[in-house]
Each structure stands twice: as C-alpha cells, then as structure tokens.
Amino acid sequence: MKYIVLKFGGTSLVSPELRERVAGKIIAAKDEGYVPVVVVSAIGREGDPYATDTLISLVKQTYHDLPAREMDMLMSCGEIISGVVMAATLQAMGYPAVFLTGAQAGIITDRNYSGARILQVQAKNVTRYTQEGYIVVVAGFQGTTEDGEITTLGRGGSDTTAAALGVALNAVYVDIYTDVDGIMTADPRIVAEAKALEVITYDEICHLAHEGAKVVHPRAVEIAMQKSIPLRVRSTFSDSPGTLVTNSGEVYKGTIDITKDRIVTGITYISGIAQFIVRIGATGEGLKQQRRMFRALALAGISIDFINILPEVVLFTVKDDVAEKAVKVLENTGYMSEVITGCAKVSAVGAGMSGVPGVIADIVEALTKDDIQILQCNDSHTTVWVLVRREEMEKAVRALHRQFKLDQ
Structure with missing residues (x-):
C-alpha cells in the first residue's frame, strides 16, 4: 500500500468550510492512488473554545499547580475533539473514516509528561482499518506509556506524530499542512521579498527550526530523516506544491557545484535574549573559575546559549526572563557581569x-x-549566528536576505 500521512494544524480546522477544504485534500490524495492517514492538531489557537491553551486556561482558573499527569489528560482532549469532527466531516461526504487516539494508533512513549518522546509505533490498528477501506484520522500530539498512561509530546507534537507514523508505515510522503506556502527564505512579515523554497535538506530545516523558524518541528524532521521519508510542507489554503524536505543528494541532484548553487538557504531569528560578559582570571585559575561559574548556572536551572570562551572573558546568552536570576547567581558565586x-x-x-x-x-x-x-558571532558548518540589539533585528534579517540574494 502506498501510504501518505497528511498532518493538519489547528488553523486549518477552525470552521466547517476549512474542514471541507481539508477533506478535499485528503480525497485528492486518495484519488491519486495513495492510502491517506490523517493526523490532526487541536482546533484553533488560544481563545478558540477547543484550543489546547484555552483548555489549560480553564483548569488554571481552578488550580494553578495541576499535576503533570492530569494536565496531559486535559491537553489531549483538544485533538480528540478535532479528530472526531474531522472523521465526521469525511463520513458526511460519503467516505468511510475512523478516528483513533494516539494510544489506539499505537504511539508508545516514555513517561515524561508534557514532553514525552516516542519509543515505538505499533501501527497494527492503523493498517487494519486502512486495509478495510477506512480513512484513518489520528489524534496528533498524544500517546501512551506501556502501562496505559496518557502523555503529550510537547509543542509541535502533532508534527512528530505524523513523522513517526510515516516511518512506521514506510510512507511515500509525510505532508505537513500549515497556513503558509512552504518553508520561506525568511519571515515574510519582516522580508516582503521572502520566497518559498522548492526543496531543502533535513539538516537545513532542523537548523532553521532550532533557530526560530516555526513551520515544522525539528523532532519531526529528525524522525523522518532516520528512514529518509520525504516531508512536504504545504499550505491548506492553496494548491502550491510547497517545500520538499529530503536528503542533500536529492536537493543538489544535477548541480555542478553546490557552493555556486546555494550557499545560504534561509535567515531566521530568536528575540528576547540577554548577553552576559563575564571577566575572569587567565591561565589555570581562569579555567577553574569558568567551571565553577557554569556549574552554578546549571544548578540554578539556567540554560545558556551562544557561548564564546576566551582566556580572560566569557560571553554567553540567556533568555531575557531569567537574566535577573542569572545576575544574582553569578554575584553569589563571586562574579560581576556586564549584561x-x-x-x-x-x-x-x-x-x-x-x-x-x-x-x-x-x-x-x-x-x-x-x-x-x-555584539557576538559564532558559526558551525551549516549556520552562522550573530547577536544584535532587538531594535536592529528586522533590519539585520533584511540585510542578510538581500546580501545572499535569497529573493532570486
């Protein structure tokens, strides 16, 4: 069977008209000879009645410190509502459809509530129903432990569900449907000339996602990459082919020289960052101070990033909302910092x-x-990072997009 997994985000499901549009894409895949398996997120976004954030707000009005186990049970409800409604939409159009929770679809996870990782996929229910002629609709974002406890996969978890099912079913494609036409060269809200990429490597999209691009979750890409299942990032609202995510051999097939074809693929950003400059002693004593400083920050639960270590100065960044806490930790450890x-x-x-x-x-x-x-610069074999002031961020994104001719 030629399986294709189609994942639809919450903005694609907020109205009957949009759900019918989604159903049309599912039926089109079926007409093309594929066996569609559909993964859905919760309907809408915060403020919409069935969105996950709305459900969280509801319970926090009663008790702010709900245990993680019960919170996961609550958060799984949005996808169940969405999946039942989507299955009903297909049934109303004359297509046999069945809905499966994450547990029923065989998504087995560890016990890390609200951020569980998939351990295995036992897809026998999915394959049985598809063999019987049903379109299977699966709740994204959720799974179960081996002993039956409901878990959720964290933000972007529906992408992860789709990729894991794609691998388990050896799908021809995993299609991630969003509200944009694919992976863009930059945020189109900042760069009017930003273009949708036709093709991108797994490695590139992972780096873009980790560095702020929000179109597809990096964990989903990592899972698909393990079995070289091609991902397509497409728009629910158009017939654009979207962006194909695949291995580098496919991306650069037929090109003479990769360095002349595409040096930079995209520009992205993360704001809300504070830079720390800490001056320390040199030589062996300086190394001891570095170790003591980093250990103190780690014990305080402060994650640091963008680290440059020089003999007498250390630079790193933290999120703005923990900057004050980081200053106090450093002071208590005997370090003064410029922030x-x-x-x-x-x-x-x-x-x-x-x-x-x-x-x-x-x-x-x-x-x-x-x-x-x-303010700071660092690089790896696929990424160059620069730290700038927030008020210059958008100008920097546009400048780099223009410098590498990404609008061409």
Whole structure:
C-alpha cells in the first residue's frame, strides 16, 4: 500500500468550510492512488473554545499547580475533539473514516509528561482499518506509556506524530499542512521579498527550526530523516506544491557545484535574549573559575546559549526572563557581569556554506553597511549566528536576505 500521512494544524480546522477544504485534500490524495492517514492538531489557537491553551486556561482558573499527569489528560482532549469532527466531516461526504487516539494508533512513549518522546509505533490498528477501506484520522500530539498512561509530546507534537507514523508505515510522503506556502527564505512579515523554497535538506530545516523558524518541528524532521521519508510542507489554503524536505543528494541532484548553487538557504531569528560578559582570571585559575561559574548556572536551572570562551572573558546568552536570576547567581558565586538585555540572535543557515570562504565576510559587510552593531558571532558548518540589539533585528534579517540574494 502506498501510504501518505497528511498532518493538519489547528488553523486549518477552525470552521466547517476549512474542514471541507481539508477533506478535499485528503480525497485528492486518495484519488491519486495513495492510502491517506490523517493526523490532526487541536482546533484553533488560544481563545478558540477547543484550543489546547484555552483548555489549560480553564483548569488554571481552578488550580494553578495541576499535576503533570492530569494536565496531559486535559491537553489531549483538544485533538480528540478535532479528530472526531474531522472523521465526521469525511463520513458526511460519503467516505468511510475512523478516528483513533494516539494510544489506539499505537504511539508508545516514555513517561515524561508534557514532553514525552516516542519509543515505538505499533501501527497494527492503523493498517487494519486502512486495509478495510477506512480513512484513518489520528489524534496528533498524544500517546501512551506501556502501562496505559496518557502523555503529550510537547509543542509541535502533532508534527512528530505524523513523522513517526510515516516511518512506521514506510510512507511515500509525510505532508505537513500549515497556513503558509512552504518553508520561506525568511519571515515574510519582516522580508516582503521572502520566497518559498522548492526543496531543502533535513539538516537545513532542523537548523532553521532550532533557530526560530516555526513551520515544522525539528523532532519531526529528525524522525523522518532516520528512514529518509520525504516531508512536504504545504499550505491548506492553496494548491502550491510547497517545500520538499529530503536528503542533500536529492536537493543538489544535477548541480555542478553546490557552493555556486546555494550557499545560504534561509535567515531566521530568536528575540528576547540577554548577553552576559563575564571577566575572569587567565591561565589555570581562569579555567577553574569558568567551571565553577557554569556549574552554578546549571544548578540554578539556567540554560545558556551562544557561548564564546576566551582566556580572560566569557560571553554567553540567556533568555531575557531569567537574566535577573542569572545576575544574582553569578554575584553569589563571586562574579560581576556586564549584561545587555533586549538582544536577538539572527541566523544564516545553509548546507552549502560548509568549507566556503567569505561567508563571514559577507555577513559582516552586509550588517556594517546598514550600521548594525554585531555584539557576538559564532558559526558551525551549516549556520552562522550573530547577536544584535532587538531594535536592529528586522533590519539585520533584511540585510542578510538581500546580501545572499535569497529573493532570486
């Protein structure tokens, strides 16, 4: 059987008209010879009656510290409502459909409530119903422990459900439907000239997602990559083919020189960051101080990022909302720090930059030309990060998008 997994987000399901549009895409896949398995998120977003955040707000009015087990049971309700309604939509159009919870679909997880990881997928119910001619609709975002406890997979968990089912079923494609036409070269709210990419590598989309792009969850990409299941990021609201996410061999097939084809794939950003500059002693004593400082921050539960360690100074970032706590931890450990709040990390991502000279020079040139101060810089084989002030973030995104000609 030629399985295809189609995942639809909450904004695609908020009205009967949109659900009929979704049903049309499912039926079109069936008419093309695929066996569709549908994964749904909860209907709508915060404020909508059945959205997950709305359900959380409801219970927190009664008791703010609801145990994680009960919270997961509550959070799983949105996808159950959504899945039953979607199955009913297909049935009303004359297509046999059946709804399965995450547990019924065989999504087995660990016991990490609100952030569970999938351990295995036992898809026998899914395959049985599809063999009987049903369109199977599965609740995304949820699973069960081996002893039957309901769990949820964390933000973006429906993407993860779809990818895991795709791997278990050896699907031809996993289609992630959203409200945009695919993976964009930059946030179109910031860069009017941003374009949807036709194709991108697993590695590139993982880096874009980790660095702020919110179209597809990186865990879903990592799961699909394990079995080279192609992902397609598509729009519910158009007939655009979207963006194909696959391995680098497929992306660059037929090109003569990757370095001349696409050095940078996209520009993304994360705001709400504070930079810390801590001056320490040099030589062996400095190494002891670094170790003591990082251990103190870790014991306080403060996650640090964007780390540059020099002989007499250490630079790193934390989220703005824990900056004050980090200052106190450092003071109590005997360190004074210089702190710049209200920063943003802007990232240029591209598999084609590995080993290519001049990428950093191009980035510095673009930002300097627009009088944007670089507070910090770091790189890996596929990503270059720069730290800038928040008020210059959007200008920096546009400058880099223009420098690497991503609108062409």
